[in-house]
Amino acid sequence: MVRSPLTPQQLAAGKRLGAYLRQARGDRKPAEVAQAASISPETLRKIETGRLAxxxxxxxxxxxxxxxxxLEDLAQVCMPDLNLPKTG
Structure with a gap:
């Protein structure tokens, strides 16, 4: 199966998501966060840099x-024009 190229909007959303997650990580070490999330540190790096959009x-x-x-916050970061109802 061939995957279609990502749109500019998807690439931009991936960069916003990565930047948000990087900020949320704060001073925690990437390896610590990656292990706790059961992903590789490389996957976390790719997400945070927008290379995995x-x-x-x-x-x-x-x-x-x-x-x-x-998750609602992450959805809003990825799709800022989406009017999501507030939960809480």
């Missing part, structure tokens, strides 16, 4: 859980 949902959910970031 569309990570799997389970990966994003695991990172959100480890970093204590609501």
């Amino acid at each position: 569309t990570p799997a949902f389970t990966t994003v959910a695991a990172l959100a859980s480890v970093l204590k970031v609501p």
Whole structure:
């Protein structure tokens, strides 16, 4: 199966997601966060730098859980024009 190239919008969303997750990680070591999320440090690096613009949902959910970031916040970062209802 051949994957279609990512759109400029998807690439930009991936960069925003990566930057947000990097900020949420704060002073924690990448290896520590990656291990807690059951992903490789290289995968985390790729996500944080935007080189992996569309990570799997389970990966994003695991990172959100480890970093204590609501998934709704990540959805808003990726799609700022999406009007999501506030939960809480």
